[in-house]
Amino acid sequence: MDVKIPNEVMEVIGKRGIKEADVKDVVMTAESAKKKLKSNGRNLAKKKIGDVTVYVDYELEKGILKEHANVKSAYSHRMSLGDIVNATDKTNWICVHCGEPAMAGHVAMTYMQVTRNGPAVVCQKCKDSWVEEYLATKTLAAAEGLFEKKRA
Ligand SMILES: [Zn+2]
DSSP, X not given: OEEEOOHHHHHHHHHXXXXXXXXXXXXXXXXXXXXXXXXXXXXXEEEEETTEEEEEEEEEEEOSSOEEEEEEEEEEEOSEEEEEEEEEEEEEEEETTTOOEEEEEEEEEEETTEEEEEEEEEETTTTEEEOOHHIXXXXXXXXXXXXXXXXX
């Protein structure tokens, strides 16, 4: 599958330290494993690459011969996601792997050997979780910076 990344998106994700090859890797892996969230034509996939979890937000567009992915955004976090703590609110996301609605809740997040509960979209059936862009780039990034400062 072709993965198209518009220039303005490439600029944003470049600043976030995410490589084009990683974006393609995340999309291809999600599409072949059928493991992603979807909502109104949007897809959210993630993959752990090295120490970071990389997410890609994309749409699938049908061409004459084949589908391609249009990348809307990509982001990452360094915290590693552990067990689901709770699932409290409905979301518009569907977990494609099991077909169940995904919920907003909390997940145990570990970084530099410290574990705290953080907000995530969770599938209780698959025991999988995803962090949305505003939380990863704001809340988690701030927490990661704080942990690093404490360690230094
Ligand atoms: Zn699921």
